[in-house]
Structure formats: C-alpha cells, structure tokens
Amino acid sequence: MSGVVRADRAIAAVAQAAAEQGFAVAITVVDTAGVLVAFRRMDGCMVGPVDVSQKKARTAALFGMDSTDFGQVAQPGGAIYSIEHTNGGLISFGGGVTLRDADTLVGAIGVAGATTDADETLARAGAQAY
Amino acid sequence: MSGVVRADRAIAAVAQAAAEQGFAVAITVVDTAGVLVAFRRMDGCMVGPVDVSQKKARTAALFGMDSTDFGQVAQPGGAIYSIEHTNGGLISFGGGVTLRDADTLVGAIGVAGATTDADETLARAGAQAY
Amino acid sequence: MSGVVRADRAIAAVAQAAAEQGFAVAITVVDTAGVLVAFRRMDGCMVGPVDVSQKKARTAALFGMDSTDFGQVAQPGGAIYSIEHTNGGLISFGGGVTLRDADTLVGAIGVAGATTDADETLARAGAQAY
Amino acid sequence: MSGVVRADRAIAAVAQAAAEQGFAVAITVVDTAGVLVAFRRMDGCMVGPVDVSQKKARTAALFGMDSTDFGQVAQPGGAIYSIEHTNGGLISFGGGVTLRDADTLVGAIGVAGATTDADETLARAGAQAY
Numbered sequence: 070m071s072g073v074v075r076a077d078r079a080i081a082a083v084a085q086a087a088a089e090q091g092f093a094v095a096i097t098v099v100d101t102a103g104v105l106v107a108f109r110r111m112d113g114c115m116v117g118p119v120d121v122s123q124k125k126a127r128t129a130a131l132f133g134m135d136s137t138d139f140g141q142v143a144q145p146g147g148a149i150y151s152i153e154h155t156n157g158g159l160i161s162f163g164g165g166v167t168l169r170d171a172d173t174l175v176g177a178i179g180v181a182g183a184t185t186d187a188d189e190t191l192a193r194a195g196a197q198a199y
Numbered sequence: 200m201s202g203v204v205r206a207d208r209a210i211a212a213v214a215q216a217a218a219e220q221g222f223a224v225a226i227t228v229v230d231t232a233g234v235l236v237a238f239r240r241m242d243g244c245m246v247g248p249v250d251v252s253q254k255k256a257r258t259a260a261l262f263g264m265d266s267t268d269f270g271q272v273a274q275p276g277g278a279i280y281s282i283e284h285t286n287g288g289l290i291s292f293g294g295g296v297t298l299r300d301a302d303t304l305v306g307a308i309g310v311a312g313a314t315t316d317a318d319e320t321l322a323r324a325g326a327q328a329y
Numbered sequence: 330m331s332g333v334v335r336a337d338r339a340i341a342a343v344a345q346a347a348a349e350q351g352f353a354v355a356i357t358v359v360d361t362a363g364v365l366v367a368f369r370r371m372d373g374c375m376v377g378p379v380d381v382s383q384k385k386a387r388t389a390a391l392f393g394m395d396s397t398d399f400g401q402v403a404q405p406g407g408a409i410y411s412i413e414h415t416n417g418g419l420i421s422f423g424g425g426v427t428l429r430d431a432d433t434l435v436g437a438i439g440v441a442g443a444t445t446d447a448d449e450t451l452a453r454a455g456a457q458a459y
Numbered sequence: 460m461s462g463v464v465r466a467d468r469a470i471a472a473v474a475q476a477a478a479e480q481g482f483a484v485a486i487t488v489v490d491t492a493g494v495l496v497a498f499r500r501m502d503g504c505m506v507g508p509v510d511v512s513q514k515k516a517r518t519a520a521l522f523g524m525d526s527t528d529f530g531q532v533a534q535p536g537g538a539i540y541s542i543e544h545t546n547g548g549l550i551s552f553g554g555g556v557t558l559r560d561a562d563t564l565v566g567a568i569g570v571a572g573a574t575t576d577a578d579e580t581l582a583r584a585g586a587q588a589y
C-alpha cells in the first residue's frame with residue numbers, strides 16, 4: 070500500500086483517539102531520513118507542539134529507537150548524554166515511535182501536545198494503524 | 200468548519216488533481232503565522248520539494264500575497280529585492296496561494312514538485328477546495 | 330554491489346582524474362535524501378570547497394537534476410529564482426551530477442575546488458565510475 | 460604520507476573491524492579546524508550516526524581531547540558544563556579520538572552507530588591505523 074496512504078491512516082487514527090480523550094495534538098510522520106511524509110495539527114493545538122512532534126518523529130526515525138527509550142540514555146548522567154544536541158535537536162521523552170514493515174524500519178511517527186504519557190500512547194496507536 | 204478538516208480537504212483536492220496529471224507533489228497548508236497546519240508528500244515526490252512547498256506557503260501567508268505576485272517585486276531589480284532572504288527564505292515564483300475566509304487571511308497553501316505553472320494551478324485548486 | 334563501495338569507486342575515479350589535471354578537489358556522494366554517504370578532500374584542497382561539494386551533491390539529489398541544469402532556471406530572472414535559498418542552500422552551477430541505477434535516482438555526486446568546467450567534467454567521470 | 464591517504468586507511472581499518480563485529484557505522488576524519496577530510500557511511504548504517512560521528516570528531520579535534528575525556532567534565536555538574544553547546548554542538552561520550560603526528564595534533568576521527576564502547580574501540584583502531 071502507498072506510503073502516504075498508510076501515513077494518513079496512522080494520522081487519522083491518532084487524531085480520532087486524541088479527540089475522544091479531549092486532546093488537540095500535532096502529529097508527524099517522517100521517512101527513515103527524517104524527512105516529512107505527512108503532518109496534521111488538530112484545531113486548538115498550540116504552536117509549540119508542531120516542532121516537538123517533528124523532532125520526536127525524527128529522533129525515532131534517525132536512530133531506529135522510540136524516543137522514550139532514547140531518553141533513558143540521552144539524559145544528564147546517561148551513557149550518551151549530549152547526543153540530543155545532534156541532528157538539529159532530538160527528544161528524550163515519549164511520543165516518538167518507529168514505523169516498521171515486518172522488521173524493516175520505514176520511518177517514524179511523532180505526537181505532541183497532550184501529556185507525555187498520552188502522546189506516547191497515541192503514537193503507539195498510530196504506529197499500530199500504519 | 201474545522202480548520203484542519205478544510206486543510207485536509209484542500210490537500211486531498213490537490214493530490215487528486217496532481218495524480219490525474221501525473222505529478223507527485225508536496226503540499227503544505229500553514230496558518231497566518233506560517234506554522235504548519237497540514238502536509239502531505241505524495242509517493243514518488245523527491246525530497247527537495249518538501250521544503251519548497253513549505254516556503255511557498257510561508258511566503259503567501261506571511262505577506263498575504265501569492266508567491267507569484269511576490270516574485271514580481273522580490274527579484275534582483277525589483278522594488279523589494281532582498282526581502283526574499285528574510286523569514287528563513289521566501290519564494291519568488293508560483294505555487295504559494297493565500298487562503299481566505301471571505302476577505303480575511305487565514306493562511307496559505309504551497310505546492311511544489313511539478314512544473315511551476317502546474318504547481319500554481321494546483322495550489323489555486325487547493326485554495327478553491329479549502 | 331554495495332552502495333558505499335560504489336561511492337568509494339566514484340570518489341577514487343574523480344580523485345585520480347583531478348590529480349592528473351593538477352587539481353585538488355572535495356568530492357561528496359549523498360543518497361536521495363541528500364545525506365552523506367562518502368566524502369574525500371584531496372590534499373591541498375582549500376576549506377571552502379568542502380561545503381560547496383556537499384551543496385552541489387544535495388542540489389542534484391534533492392531535485393533529481395544536475396546542478397548545471399538547475400542553474401539555468403534558478404538565477405535572477407530565471408523561472409524559479411529564489412529556490413536556491415531552500416533546503417539549506419543550493420548550487421546554481423556545474424559540478425553536481427545525479428547518480429542513477431538504470432533510471433532510478435539513487436543519489437548524487439558533487440565536486441568542487443577546480444574550475445567550474447573541470448568540476449563538472451570530474452563529477453560526470455565520477456557518476457560514470459559509480 | 461598524504462593526509463587523505465592516511466585518513467582513508469584509518470576509515471578502511473574501522474570499516475573492516477566494524478563489519479567483523481557486525482556493526483554498520485559512520486566514520487568521520489576531520490582536520491584540526493574540525494573540517495571534513497574523509498567520511499564513509501557503511502551500508503545499513505542509519506542516518507542519525509552521520510551527524511553524531513562528525514560531532515565526535517569535531518569535539519576531539521577542536522579541543523585536542525578524546526570525546527570520552529571531554530565527557531568527564533562537559534556534563535551537568537562537571538567543571539565545564541555547557542561547553543558541549545558551543546561550536547555547533549559537541550559530544551560527551553566515547554567515539555571521538557584525536558589523531559597525532561608524534562605529539563602534534565593533526566585532526567580527529569569519530570565513529571558512531573555501534574554501542575558507545577564499540578564506537579570508542581573502533582575509533583582507537585582507526586587512530587592506530589592512521
């Protein structure tokens with residue numbers, strides 16, 4: 070199936086779940102190079118989460134690792150502290166989730182604008198729907 | 200009607216028209232601050248047009264002026280030459296079109312990846328569908 | 330054959346031809362997203378061409394178009410003047426050449442540090458050897 | 460011996476050792492100004508390590524100090540915390556190693572994409588082969 074059709078399906082799933090929970094979020098899908106494939110900012114979502122959702126998605130895509138796992142090690146005191154300053158700025162908390170075809174990394178989805186826990190759950194729902 | 204629903208409708212209209220013409224384009228909708236509302240990169244669209252479509256939409260939104268009109272004056276020899284280097288880089292050719300509610304500017308749509316003429320026509324079709 | 334092996338072979342071909350002509354150049358190979366695959370700066374090459382060779386390669390890769398053709402239209406007075414300010418800065422003269430597998434774009438090679446004509450010829454030799 | 464020939468030899472040594480260990484890494488050699496001399500991204504290496512390997516090499520070159528030593532002091536609580544935000548972003552963990560001629564600093568090598576320990580060991584092997 071077309072990549073952008075799958076991306077839109079993932080975004081629609083996130084948007085619906087977010088609306089049901091009363092959140093207005095920004096949702097980004099990128100390819101393995103971190104380049105934008107599709108994006109949606111729900112009505113009522115502030116401006117800040119637009120960039121955050123993109124950086125979450127980029128973090129997961131560029132390292133093949135969910136941003137919440139990345140955050141375990143890219144923290145002051147962590148094994149790879151300072152890596153978060155590379156690649157234009159990366160994110161060390163939940164909401165960026167890899168997208169895979171079977172085991173092959175094909176990109177990532179990033180969600181921002183709700184709580185960190187909800188962003189993470191929503192991103193996982195999006196990855197599921199992809 | 201919801202802004203993002205209208206943005207998605209505009210993007211869908213552009214994507215369908217582009218597909219019929221055999222083009223794979225990048226399509227950006229931004230608000231009046233030039234911040235992303237919705238985005239889609241069609242399968243087969245190269246990476247370069249991703250940024251170009253965003254800068255076209257930003258150009259139209261930030262100055263309330265279609266990018267093709269902007270290009271009449273923002274050129275070497277033009278009345279406001281050099282303004283195209285502001286705001287992170289603006290675009291002096293067609294494909295960025297303002298979105299209005301009656302007469303009120305509400306954002307802009309940018310299309311890149313086809314020919315300049317086709318980008319412009321597609322963006323106008325998107326603005327119509329918005 | 331491995332992508333990076335082919336990239337190294339292209340770079341070696343450019344470096345040998347440049348040395349024979351008495352030039353010290355910077356040579357960049359990127360993928361279709363414009364991300365670095367391989368790079369070599371010959372002894373005696375100044376610092377400036379390092380970035381120029383990368384932007385030449387990115388220009389060709391991101392738009393699927395040799396930088397010399399790009400330069401026909403991305404000039405003051407050209408149909409897409411100002412596009413050279415997108416994507417972090419693009420190059421409007423020779424020395425960036427697309428790399429293809431049959432008809433499929435797989436990346437690009439950029440050469441800088443000689444004359445523009447020699448850069449262009451060297452980049453074409455590199456694309457041939459790829 | 461030519462600087463770039465030595466750089467290529469170092470990169471080849473790292474690539475061979477990494478392949479034997481089952482890693483696909485990005486390898487950067489820079490001069491004392493932190494400017495690229497040679498680079499190779501092995502097949503299968505993700506995009507994120509490309510920038511990380513460059514920042515590791517820059518860190519070591521710009522301060523004449525391996526990135527793992529730099530990380531002892533350039534951490535929250537460390538003596539020069541915040542210096543890692545200078546020079547476009549520096550790296551506070553292993554994988555960036557200085558290159559010297561006798562005692563004279565001539566540049567640095569950076570490796571990223573394996574584990575931090577393996578990156579560090581590979582970079583030292585590269586410095587040895589230089």
